[in-house]
Amino acid sequence: MTDTAIADPHTSADGASVGAARSRTFARRARNGGISLLWALAGVGLVIVMWELVKALGNVIPLPLNTSDMTMPHVWTMFAAMGEPEVRGSENTVLDAVIAATFRSLLLAFGGFLIGVAVGLLLAVIMQRFLFAERGLLPFVIASQTVPLIALAPLIVGIGNQIEIGPIKWTTTYSVMFIAAYLAFFPLSVGALRGLQAPTPTSLELMRSYAATPNQTVRKLRFPSSIPYIVPALKVSAAASVVGTVVAEISTGVRGGIGRLLIEYARQITSQPAKVYVAVFGAIALGLVVAALVTALDVYLTRNLPKEKSA
Numbered sequence: 001m002t003d004t005a006i007a008d009p010h011t012s013a014d015g016a017s018v019g020a021a022r023s024r025t026f027a028r029r030a031r032n033g034g035i036s037l038l039w040a041l042a043g044v045g046l047v048i049v050m051w052e053l054v055k056a057l058g059n060v061i062p063l064p065l066n067t068s069d070m071t072m073p074h075v076w077t078m079f080a081a082m083g084e085p086e087v088r089g090s091e092n093t094v095l096d097a098v099i100a101a102t103f104r105s106l107l108l109a110f111g112g113f114l115i116g117v118a119v120g121l122l123l124a125v126i127m128q129r130f131l132f133a134e135r136g137l138l139p140f141v142i143a144s145q146t147v148p149l150i151a152l153a154p155l156i157v158g159i160g161n162q163i164e165i166g167p168i169k170w171t172t173t174y175s176v177m178f179i180a181a182y183l184a185f186f187p188l189s190v191g192a193l194r195g196l197q198a199p200t201p202t203s204l205e206l207m208r209s210y211a212a213t214p215n216q217t218v219r220k221l222r223f224p225s226s227i228p229y230i231v232p233a234l235k236v237s238a239a240a241s242v243v244g245t246v247v248a249e250i251s252t253g254v255r256g257g258i259g260r261l262l263i264e265y266a267r268q269i270t271s272q273p274a275k276v277y278v279a280v281f282g283a284i285a286l287g288l289v290v291a292a293l294v295t296a297l298d299v300y301l302t303r304n305l306p307k308e309k310s311a
Contacts, residue, residue: 048075073274078281081274094275098261098282105245105257105286108173112180113241113290119181120188120237127189128196128222129214138193145186149244153179153251176248176257183244184237191233195226231298238294242287258282 052075058067066072082095123141127134156175163170199221207217249259258279265275 051075070270070273073277078274078277081272081278084272084275094278098258098278101256101258101261101279102282102286105242105249105259105283106289108176108249108257109180109238109241109245109286109290112177112182112245113184113238115177115181116184116237116241117188117234120185120233121192123185123189124192124196125218127193129218134193141186141189144182149179149183149247150251152182153248157252172252172254175252176245176254179248180241180244183240187236187240188230188233191229191236192226195229196222198222198229199225227301231301234297235291235294238290239287242290246283246286258286 051072054063054065055067055072055074057063058065058072069077082093082098084094086092086094086097123137127137153175156178157172160170160175160178161172196218203221203225204217207221212220245257246259246262248254249257250263254260262276262279262283265272265279269276
């Protein structure tokens with residue numbers, strides 16, 4: 001009898017079970033994602049209904065807010081404003097301008113987010129490794145967030161405009177990214193520090209019994225244990241980077257972003273009040289895009305962690 005390759009039934013069964021488990025996991029995630037999307041759409045519909053309801057009630061009974069078309073235009077008026085020319089005689093619509101501004105702000109927020117994450121992780125590792133560094137740096141990290149951003153932005157622009165390293169000259173765009181990073185590093189540094197200190201003494205003693213170096217302990221034990229702490233901190237940092245970008249664009253007067261567009265459209269509120277809300281929609285979309293990116297990273301980083309069951 002000639003030798004033939006015979007498949008091991010146990011191996012085939014294990015492979016089939018793994019494939020079936022992955023299919024079930026993918027189907028469950030897709031179903032949960034679809035349900036979440038439906039709830040989000042239902043929430044948007046509820047906001048629209050409440051907006052129009054408040055506006056209708058304002059025409060019948062006195063309310064403590066102004067419900068005129070100047071301050072609260074109809075929802076369909078806002079959507080119609082998206083297709084209007086941005087300026088008279090221009091081929092670009094308001095929606096085109098908002099999308100371009102949102103994309104630019106997204107790039108600045110993403111750049112500030114990456115810088116803030118890098119600085120926050122570095123500070124967390126240093127503070128975890130050296131106790132004196134934690135005692136010396138952590139109070140300053142906390143105190144840094146007490147400075148009003150409106151007062152800090154012009155100062156950063158003024159100092160940054162004097163920085164010139166060879167062919168590289170500091171611009172206002174760098175100032176916006178710096179401010180976004182300034183808000184983004186704090187949640188991550190505190191969250192990562194808490195996560196790096198999360199391993200139990202038993203786990204640390206096990207690593208010492210293996211003669212693991214401090215760097216190996218960080219890579220093999222502390223960092224994997226800190227994932228449940230880092231992921232929520234990333235979400236807060238992402239939201240902070242978006243807020244920092246929009247506020248910095250407004251404070252520094254940098255053009256091209258959604259923050260500056262909000263100011264420009266606010267000046268036209270007497271003639272085209274709906275345009276301001278279109279810019280607000282752009283800022284909301286910016287936050288949703290950043291939140292979706294961080295959520296995707298959350299799914300990837302926690303793919304091997306046990307899922308918590310709701311009570």
